[in-house]
Amino acid sequence: MSLLELREETVGYSGTTVLRELELNIEQGERIALVGESGAGKSTLLNLIHTRLGETAALVPQELGLVQALSVFHNVYMGRLHQRSIWRNLRNLLKPAKIDVDLVMPVLERLRLEDKLFTSVGELSGGQQQRTAVGRALFHPGDILIADEPVSAVDEHQAREILDAITAEKPTVILAMHDRELAIKFADRLIGIRDGKIALDEAASGMAPKDLDDLYRNGDR
Amino acid sequence: MMVRSVLAAAGVFALMQAPVATPVVAADFVFTAIPDQDETQLRKRFGKVAKYLTKSLGVTVKYVPVKSYAAAVTAFRNNQVQLAWFGGLSGVRARELVKGSRAIAQGKKDPFFETFFIAHKSTGLKPSKAFPKGIAGRTFTFGSKGSTSGRLMPEFHIRSAFGKLPNKVFKKVGFSGNHSRTIALVQSGAYEVGAVNYKVWNREVKSGKVDTSKVSLIWKTPPYPDYQWTIRGDVNKQFGKGFGKKVQNSLLTMNDPDLLKSFPRAGFIAATNSDYAPIKETAKKIGLID
Amino acid sequence: MTVRPEPSPLARTTTTFVGIAILCLIFADVAISTVDPWQEFNRMLLGLVTPDFYATDSVTQAIAYTLAFALLGVALANVMGLFLALLFFSRIVRTGCAVIRAVHELFWALIFLQMFGLSPLTGVLAIAIPYSGIIAKVYAEILEEANPAPLKTIPAGTSRASAFIFVRMPDVWAHFRSYSMYRLECGIRSSAVLGFIGLPTLGFHLETAFKEGQYSEVSALLILFYLVIATMRIWMKRPLMPIYLIGAAAILPWGVAFSFSNIVRFLTEDIVPHPLRSGAGMEAFWDWLHMMVIDQAVPGTIATVQLTMIALVATGFLTIVLFPLISPLLLGKASRFCGHVFLVVARSTPEYILAFVLLQLWGPSMLPAIVALTLHNGAIIGHLVGRYTETVSLRQDAATGFNRYFYEVLPRVYRPMLALLFYRWEVIMRETAILGILGIATLGFYVDSAFADLRFDRAMLLIGITALLNIGVDAISRSVRTRLRLQTSLEQQ
Structure with missing residues (x-):
């Protein structure tokens, strides 16, 4: 079943076009990795997808969006703020309730x-x-997870663990990643972005990192 | 652009400069008055008096408004004013501080001044001849801290009647600042009881400013000497021989009702320092002067 | 494994201060005792909507004087403050600055009134002296935080003066400039307030009109006052500064005679405790001191601390409520505009005026003072915190409504808010002085009484105690801020 269809989408900020003439179809249950040079438009595309999907999708932005002054519990609990009454949320802000701590705990253990x-x-x-931000997205009740470089600050072993956790919890996943090898291992579909356009959209199985080289060479404009 | 804004700024200052009264210079004879009531009218009221004195004394006479009784005394002490319309207590203080200064004139009825105790109707207090002991435990407001009729005399009577300090007698004690304000505060019920200068009370009742269904007179103090004109001792040195006498004469012969209304007094009679000995004594007794 | 949350140091400090404030509140007199406030209140409202701009004699003169005192006072304070900031490594200078800024400008004015009388010098110095102490501290902090690298690159043997002018100054100049603008705004407010005790500024007429119940005149004067403050950024252009200063000096009536002997007399006689002056001996002096401490200093200090603590915590609560009014994270443009107007009015209205109105409504107690201080300071800190939220960006899927406020915004602003609040603590305590003049029995009340009785010995003793109290609070506040690692970067506003 199709989750989202983008047809001839053009996105830009203050006069400059970032994404041009996008044609994209995302199916439920897909694991997609967005690859491409920094500045190619991956984050913009992720944000666009998130805006379209609304609150059924959990988001891990590149800058994480954590509230530094609050505890890990609170930040993860925020994944379900919109489902709870304001009173329950207030109570948890002042003194976490056991019932909610017990719900958050398995995510943290993972x-x-x-x-x-x-x-x-x-x-x-x-x-x-970074793991806390992923935790918040995992705690989010939606079936879709959108993450922008969610494993950039952890070592490779931890990265695998985090990606495993994500795949185990969320059927549909769309990630932006700069580690090509990891992207190929994790995803079943690779989308390559170059100069604001989709330059590659293929199944990941059987691909090698060097197949993506084209995306990273300075394009002749 | 720059030149224009500079010119504009200069213009603004020229504009501001325009209405400024010419500054007081050392050769002017300056007087002030305690701000005991209706302060917005002070300039208007005493401006007329300054004109009258200028004419009759032959020197430029200026009036300087002050914000408090203490400021009036300080200005007098520092020779920034040479003459002042004081209350009983402020006059005593001023003459203590400036050796040789003299009380020279007082209102015709000022030797027999009175303070009225007024109360909000919710207190149920009724007018009486004897000191109203029922005021104990109420909230109470004096006038200015340095006032004779609004502070000194009422405090004296309260302490004699109860043998205690006012803040032990009343639930709360306040200082309204001046007599008009005392009436307003008691009328609004912010304070239940207050002490007020009888002249201000009578005038405001007459002019309809007082809602007598809400606030009423409950007790009158025995009479005491109050307001007076006091002049510095060194004016003769500064303004020529016999100047002090001349000032006194000008005051005593002031008979324009419009001028006298400023005080308000029916006319002035001569006064001496010793007329205010009872005030000095009372102030010492209750520790308002050392 | 423990799942019990450890309270954070911030939470612990918050709880402690709220606890202290509640304790103070239990012992405070906050009863509403008016019987019939509505008649006067209606008159106030009527006056507010029917401003009378022609009621005040020489109102242009009052505005001119207000600006003149502020301009000259702040300019002088900038020069002295910069000079003192350069000497801030000296302990004596630091202590001296702490002392002069611990005394409220109203008290300075009352002191100078004795020495110079109603001369312009009184107004100018009353602003310049305490502001020098404040400016010295802030400028010293700015200099300290400036980038040290360029100083290392200049040739050895460069004189300290040239090094300072060429390397240090350019770096910090912009900070100095923006801070002195802020100080000028404070200076205009202070200048107006000095009118309450007799200087010929806007406050002179404002206080009179208020006391006399001329509320239309009050309304007009307040509107003019807001206008002067609100338009300051427009007319206050740097190239015009010399003209303004010369103009300010030109319009003030310097001709008022003042004699040197008055100053000498004040310093050598008036402020000497009465028993010593009159030769009554040491024993009488100890009795005098004992009386002053027991009858005035102790009750005054208790009331001052009580009022300060309650107002501080209440200000914190109010800030939490007020800052969303101007925060783009929480409200749309139109609502924020209204929020801005409300905050400008609330923070520009002198707390004296607020307390005065509330005193009328609720009768004499600590309540009007608490609410006045809270409204005024809550609006100031609310404005700064609201402005701070403009620099915060939230993630795209952040919660909305109350959830956003409680989970995303409040936790982020809480730390800077506490920093501002603790910084403001000493200011709030200083402001209780001015409310003492209205009759709330803080130390300010006893100081005012001493001046009213022309007992300058008592006044100076009490001012000294007030200063010590302020310095003490400043020290506690600094240690709390250090312990909680509350940054000071927001302080300068």
Whole structure:
């Protein structure tokens, strides 16, 4: 079943075009990796997809969007703020309820953050912060996860763990990644962006990192 | 552009400069008055008096408005004013501080001044001849901290009647600032009881500013000497021999009702420092002067 | 494994301060005692909507004087402050600055009134002296935070003066300039307030009109006052500064006679405790001191601390409510415009005026003072925090409505807000002085009484105690800020 169809989409900020004449179809259950040079338009495309999908999709933006002053619990719990009453949210802000801590805990265990439950995010390392942001997206009730470079600050082993957790929890996943090898391993569909256009859209199986070289060479405009 | 804005700025200053009264120079004879009531009218009221004195004394006489009783005394002490319309207490203080200064004139009825105690109708207090002991435990407002009729005399009577400091007698004690304000505060019920200069009370009742269904007179103090003109001792040195006498004469012969309304007094009679000995004594007794 | 959340140091500090404030509130007198406030209140409202611009004699003169005192005072303070900032490495200078800024400008004015009388010098110095202390501290901080690298690159042997002019100054100049603009705004406010005690500024007429219940005149004067403050950024252009300063000096009536002997007398006689002056001996002096401490200093200090603590915490709560009014994260453009107008009015209205109106409504108690201080300071900090949120960007899928406010915005602004609040603590305490003049029995009340009784010995003792109290609060606030690692970068506004 088709989740989203983009037809002749053009997106730009203040006069400059970032994405041009996009044609894209995303099916439910797909695992998609967006690849391409930085500045090619991956983040813009992710944001566009997120805007179209609305609250059924969880988002991990590149800058994570964590609230430094709050604990890991609170930041992860935020994935379901919109589903809870304001009173419950307020109560959890002041003093986390056991029932909600018990719900958040499995997510943290998966991401190896269980011992940081009540540590404030400001005190965490970059990798731990990234995992917290992923945790928030995993806790989000939607079936779709959109993430912009979600494993850029962790080592390769942890990256695999995080990606495994994501695939286990969310049927449909769209990631932007700069590690080509990891992208090919993780995804079943690769979309390459170059100069604001989709330059490649193929099944990932059987591809090698060097097949993507074209995307990274300075394009002749 | 730059030149234009510079010119504009200069213009603004020229504009501001225009209405500024010419500054007081050392050779002017300057007087002030305690701001005991209706302060917005002070300039108008005493401006006329300055004109009258200029004419009758032959020197430029200026009036300087001040914000408080203490400021009036300080200006007098620092020789920024040479003459002042003081209350009983402020006059005593000023003459203590400036050796040789003299009380020279007082209103015709000023030797027999009175303070009225007024109360909000919700207190249920009724007018009486004897000191109204029922005011204990109420909220109470004096006038200015340095006022004779609004502070000194009422505090004296309160302390004699109860043998305690006012803040032990009343639930709350305030200082309204001036007599008109005391009436307004008691009328609004912000304070239940207040002490007010009888002249201000009578005038405001007469002019309809007081809602007598809300606030009423409950007690009158025995009479005491109050307001007076006080002049510095060194004016003769500064303005020529016999100047002090001349000022006194001008004041005593002031008979234009429009001028006298400024005070408001029916006319002035001579006064001496010793007329205010009872005030000095009372102030010492309750510790308002050392 | 523990799942009990450890309270953060921020939360602990918050709880402690709220606890102290509640304790203070329990012992404070906050009863509403008016019986019939509505008649006067209706008159106030009527006056507010029917401003009378012709009621005040010489209102242009009052505005001119207000600006003149502020311009000259702040300019002088800038020069002295910069000079002192360069000497800030000296402990004596630091302490001296702490002392002069711990005394409210109203008290300075009351002191100078004794020495110079109603001369322009009184107004100019009353602003310049405390502001020098404040400016010295801020400029010293700016200099300290400036980039040290360029200083290392200049040739050895360059004189300190040239090094300063060529390397340091260009770096910090912009900061100095924007800060002195802010100070000028404060200076105009202070200048107006000095009118309350007799200087011929807007406050002179404002206080009179208020006391006399001429509310249409009050309304007009307040509107003029807001206009002067709101348009400051338009007319205050740097190239015009010399003209303004010369103009300011030209319009003030310097001719008022003042004699040197008055100054000497004040310093050598008036402020000497009465028992010593009259030769009553040391024993009498100790009695005097004992009386002053027990009857005035102690109750005054208790009330001052009580009012300060309640107002501080209430200001915090109000800030939390007010800053969303101008935050683009939470409200649309139209609502924010209204929010801005409200905050400008609330923070420009002198707390004295607010307290005065509320006193009328609720009768004498600590309540009008608490609410006045809270509204005024809450609007100031709310404005700064609201402005701060303009620099915060949220993730695309951040929650909306109350969830956004509580989870995304409030936790992000809480730390800077506390920094501002603790920085403001000492200012709030200084402001309680001015409310003392309205009759709320803080130390300011006893100081005012001492001046009213022309007992300058008592006044100076009480001012000294007030200064110590302010310095103490400043020190506590600094240690709390250091402990909580609250940045000071927002402070300068």
